[in-house]
Amino acid sequence: MQRFLKIYKMSSEKLQKLDEDIARLDKIIRKTESFTNNEYDYPEMNKDQATGGTQTEKELSNPVKIGKVDKIIMENKKLREQINKLETTVAVLNSTAASKENNLHTVLKSQKELERALAKKVTELKHIITESEKYKDSAFGRIAFLEQTCEKLMRKITVQNDELAAVKEKYSQLKKKIFGTEKKNNKLKELHKNDEEETKTHDAKVKVNDKSTSKVEMVNKEVQVQGIFDDYCYDNIIANLFFLPSPPSSPVSSRCTWK
Numbered sequence: 001m002q003r004f005l006k007i008y009k010m011s012s013e014k015l016q017k018l019d020e021d022i023a024r025l026d027k028i029i030r031k032t033e034s035f036t037n038n039e040y041d042y043p044e045m046n047k048d049q050a051t052g053g054t055q056t057e058k059e060l061s062n063p064v065k066i067g068k069v070d071k072i073i074m075e076n077k078k079l080r081e082q083i084n085k086l087e088t089t090v091a092v093l094n095s096t097a098a099s100k101e102n103n104l105h106t107v108l109k110s111q112k113e114l115e116r117a118l119a120k121k122v123t124e125l126k127h128i129i130t131e132s133e134k135y136k137d138s139a140f141g142r143i144a145f146l147e148q149t150c151e152k153l154m155r156k157i158t159v160q161n162d163e164l165a166a167v168k169e170k171y172s173q174l175k176k177k178i179f180g181t182e183k184k185n186n187k188l189k190e191l192h193k194n195d196e197e198e199t200k201t202h203d204a205k206v207k208v209n210d211k212s213t214s215k216v217e218m219v220n221k222e223v224q225v226q227g228i229f230d231d232y233c234y235d236n237i238i239a240n241l242f243f244l245p246s247p248p249s250s251p252v253s254s255r256c257t258w259k
Contacts, residue, residue: 014093018086018089018090018093019090021086022083022086022087022090025079025082025083025086026083028079
C-alpha cells in the first residue's frame with residue numbers, strides 16, 4: 001500500500017513538472033509565433049511611414065537577422081515536436097495515473113471495509129473478554145467445586161472397590177459352600193434313591209406275605225365256622241332224638257334238620 005502511494009505521488013509530481021514544461025514551451029512558441037507573424041510572414045502590416053518601406057524589407061537585407069529568424073523557426077519546430085511528445089507522454093501518464101487512482105480507490109475502499117470488519121471483530125472480542133472477566137470468578141469457583149466433587153467421588157470409588165472386593169470374597173466362599181452342599185445333596189439323593197428302592201422291595205415282600213397270611217386266616221376261619229356249624233348240627237340232632245324243643249331259630253337251624 002505504501003509503495004502504491006509512493007508511485008502515485010511520484011506520478012503526480014512528474015505530471016506537474018511536465019505541465020510546467022509544457023506551459024514554458026508553449027509560452028516560448030507563442031512568443032516565437034508572434035515574432036514571425038509580425039515581422040516575417042506579414043510584412044505588409046508593418047509599414048514604416050518614415051522611410052516609405054516595411055521593417056521586414058529592411059531586415060531582409062540584413063543577413064544576420066535572416067539567420068536568427070531561420071534558427072528560431074527551426075527551434076520552434078523542435079519545440080513543437082517536443083511538446084507533442086510531452087503531450088503524448090502526459091496523456092499516457094494521465095491514463096496510468098487515472099488507472100492507478102482507480103486502483104487506489106478500490107484498494108482504499110477494500111481497506112476501509114477491512115478496517116470496519118476489523119473494528120467489528122475487535123468490538124466483539126472486547127465484549128467476549130468483558131463477559132469472560134465477569135464469569136471468571138464464578139468459573140474458578142465452579143472449577144474448585146468440581147475438583148472437590150471429583151476428589152469425593154474418587155474416595156467413594158476407592159471405598160466401593162474395597163467393598164466390591166469383600167463381596168467377591170464372600171461370593172467365592174458362598175460358592176464353595178454351595179458346591180459342598182451340592183455334593184452332600186447328591187449323596188443324600190443317592191441314599192434316598194437306594195432307600196426308596198429298598199422300601200419298594202420290602203413293600204413287595206410284605207404284600208406277598210400279607211396275601212399268604214390272609215389266605216391262612218381265611219382257611220382257619222372257615223375251619224372254625226365249620227366246627228361251630230358241626231357242633232350246632234350235632235346238638236340239634238340230639239335234641240330231636242330226645243324230643244326236646246328245638247333251639248331258637250338261627251341261620252344254621254334251617255340247614256341242620258333231622259330227616
